[in-house]
Amino acid sequence: MIDVSATAILILGLLYLEFQQQHKLAIKSKSSKIKIVLAIVAAILIVTLFWSTNIISNIRLVILAVLIASIGLYNQGLGKDKVVTYGSIMHASAYSRYDRVITEAIKQGVMVTFWSQKGGSYSLIFDQPISTIRKFLKLNLPQNVELVTSEEFNRLEEISSQNDHERQTALLKAIRTRPQRNRLPWQKGQDKSVSYQKISKK
Structure with missing residues (x-):
C-alpha cells in the first residue's frame, strides 16, 4: 500500500505541475482529435482489461489510466517564455534553449519548429494566421x-x-602543399642533417 501511495502522490504531483503549465499557454497549438481519442481509448482499455479483485492493483490501474489520458487531453502551444508541451515542466523547452525558430505555412495551418544546433528540435502546428504567430514570437x-x-x-x-x-x-x-609532405623518409632525414650542418657552421 505504501508503494501505491508513493506512486499516486508522484503521478498526481506530475499532473498538477502539468496543469499549472496550461495557465502559461498564450497561443494553443492545433489539437489532434486522433491523439485525444487514442489516449482515452488506451486509458479505458487498460482499466477494462486488467481490472481485478485486488484493490491495490485497481488503484494502480486507475492512476496509470489517468496519466495516459492526460497526455491526450492537455494542450500544447506557445507561452511567453517557453514552448508549453507535455513534460516541459519548469524551464524545460524555454525559448533560450533553441538557436532558431522557423515558421512555415502548410496545408494544415502554420508549422513552428524550434531548432537547436545541439539537437532536440520540436514542431507544433497552429490554426492562427502566420502573421499572428510571428508577431507573438x-x-x-x-x-x-x-x-x-x-x-x-x-x-x-x-x-x-x-x-x-x-x-x-x-x-x-x-596539408597537400606542405614542404615535407611529398618527400621520402630518407629525404626528410637528409634535410634535417643539412639544416643541422648549417647551424653548426654558424
Missing part, C-alpha cells in the same frame, strides 16, 4: 534566438554548408 523570443521563415532557414543552411566545404578544402590544400 518577435515580442517574446530572446535576442539570441533567430526568427526565420523556412526559406531563410534553408538559405542559412546552404551558406553554412558552403562555408564548411570551403574550410575543409582550404585545410586539405594546406
Whole structure:
C-alpha cells in the first residue's frame, strides 16, 4: 500500500505541475482529435482489461489510466517564455534553449519548429494566421534566438554548408602543399642533417 501511495502522490504531483503549465499557454497549438481519442481509448482499455479483485492493483490501474489520458487531453502551444508541451515542466523547452525558430505555412495551418544546433528540435502546428504567430514570437523570443521563415532557414543552411566545404578544402590544400609532405623518409632525414650542418657552421 505504501508503494501505491508513493506512486499516486508522484503521478498526481506530475499532473498538477502539468496543469499549472496550461495557465502559461498564450497561443494553443492545433489539437489532434486522433491523439485525444487514442489516449482515452488506451486509458479505458487498460482499466477494462486488467481490472481485478485486488484493490491495490485497481488503484494502480486507475492512476496509470489517468496519466495516459492526460497526455491526450492537455494542450500544447506557445507561452511567453517557453514552448508549453507535455513534460516541459519548469524551464524545460524555454525559448533560450533553441538557436532558431522557423515558421512555415502548410496545408494544415502554420508549422513552428524550434531548432537547436545541439539537437532536440520540436514542431507544433497552429490554426492562427502566420502573421499572428510571428508577431507573438518577435515580442517574446530572446535576442539570441533567430526568427526565420523556412526559406531563410534553408538559405542559412546552404551558406553554412558552403562555408564548411570551403574550410575543409582550404585545410586539405594546406596539408597537400606542405614542404615535407611529398618527400621520402630518407629525404626528410637528409634535410634535417643539412639544416643541422648549417647551424653548426654558424
